[in-house]
Amino acid sequence: MVDGEALGRAFVQRTPEKWELNQYWYSAATIAAIVKEVEERATKAAFLSTPSVYFSLKDLQLRKCSFVFDVDAQWSRSPNYVKWDFNKPKEIPEAFHHSFDFVVIDPPFITSEVWTKYAEAARLLLAENGKILLSTIMENSQLLERMLDVKPQVFQPCIPHLVYQYVFFTNYDATNLGVPNPEVEQ
Ligand SMILES: C[S@@+](CC[C@H](N)C(=O)[O-])C[C@H]1O[C@@H](n2cnc3c(N)ncnc32)[C@H](O)[C@@H]1O
Known part of the structure; x- marks a missing residue:
């Protein structure tokens, strides 16, 4: 039996963060919590x-159906990687439009300009009543509520190399995320 954090730990260990792309990986335990959700x-x-x-999904059926959208082409050998630059949200291939029931988002920046583009991409990708789970700073709470109707959750991500404390937001009742993260001081 693989422990819940093993895949996340393996990802973090084999994938150095690239500062030029603002790559800050969640901790293995946070990855496991989001995978579960x-x-x-x-x-x-x-x-x-x-x-x-x-890349830490354990459910192989879900992994087969799902896609990762990112500008970093290091994952281009994966058939489920889509090279995507958030500056061009409309360039998402039409075959993906309104075809997902869940999006997970953590942009490289926290500004409203960047969030506007991620929100546009999320709306394009999600089917009706699709679920959203995203992370950003608490100060973006009102902005994100207006854009995507999401609310802050008690469980906060641990992102070991990031100086800010991020918060998870969802547009649905996420009971799993209603408890504090023991890795984060509150
Ligand atoms: C703050 S990190 C989020 C990573 C997330 N916490 C995780 O553990 O998977 C920002 C992510 O945005 C990606 N990124 C950077 N520039 C981008 C761009 N122009 N378009 C799309 N993705 C970009 C990076 O490659 C990185 O995966």
């Missing part, structure tokens, strides 16, 4: 700039 809720998920979570 997505695996319980999704049948087909889009991972926007969240490769650590996609």
Whole structure:
């Protein structure tokens, strides 16, 4: 039996963070928590700039149906990698439009300009009543509520090399994320 954090730990260990792409991986335990959340809720998920979570999915059926969208072509050998630059949200191939029931988002920046583009991409990808799980700073709370109707959750991500404390937001009742993360001081 593979322990819940093993795949996340393996991803983090084999994938150095590239500072020029603002790559900050979640901790192995945070990856495991988000994998659990997505695996319980999704049948087909889009991972926007969240490769650590996609590559740590344990549910092989979900992994086969889901896609990771990121500008870093290091994953281009994976058939489920889509090279995507958030500056061109409309360039997402039409075959993907409104075809996902879940998106996970962690952009490389926290500004409203960048969030506007990620929100546009999320709306393009999600089917009706699709679920959203994203991370950013708490100060973006009102902005994100307006854009994507998401609310902050108690469980916060541990991102070991990032100086800010991020918060998870969802547009649905995420009971698994209603408890504090023991890795994060609150
Ligand atoms: C803050 S990291 C988020 C990673 C996430 N915490 C994880 O553990 O998977 C930002 C991500 O955005 C990606 N990225 C950087 N520039 C991008 C761009 N122009 N378009 C799309 N993705 C980009 C990076 O490659 C990285 O995966």
